[in-house]
Amino acid sequence: MNTLKLTVTALVLCVFFSTATYSQIASKEVDVLVENAMKKFEVAGLAVAIVKDGKIIYKKGFGIRSIETKEPVNEFTNFQIASNSKAFTTAALSILEEEGKLKWEDKGKKYIPEFKIKTQILKKL
Structure with a gap:
């Protein structure tokens, strides 16, 4: 699968869903939008999740994982x-x-205290 096509499709879907229009359309309409995008960008498979207020309100796999195996995409597909x-x-x-x-400007350690980076590596750079 072409990584560029997958990336473009993902970005288009992210922009669409981030505009909060999902609350105005039904799940079936989301399905149609995704399927149309898949055809337009020639993507074999993808997964969509919509999160609102920290909760998943929509999740679905579309298409296939592999052209060879024809296994469907699901919520566990990497x-x-x-x-x-x-x-x-x-x-x-x-x-x-x-x-x-x-x-x-903050150091990563402020937010993830267990984060460590080897100072010796940094000195060599």
């Missing part, structure tokens, strides 16, 4: 999204920073 997880993490951290829940 997707290889490579470095795209860094972009999603940065977006999430940006939201937290904007909400005043963290500051870019």
Whole structure:
């Protein structure tokens, strides 16, 4: 599966669902939107979860995991999204920073006390 197509589809869906329009449409309409996006971007399979107020209000797998095995996508399917997880993490951290829940200048240890980095490695850089 083309990673770029998967990434674009995921970003389109994230933008759509982040606009809070989900509360205005039914699950069947979400299904149609996802299926149309899959066709447009030629994606074999993907999973969607919508979280509102910290609770999952919609979750569903679409399509197949593998063209060879034809196994369906479900809530346990692991997707290889490579470095795209860094972009999603940065977006999430940006939201937290904007909400005043963290500051870019703070050390990671402030929020994750068990976080350790070898100083010797840093000195070599």
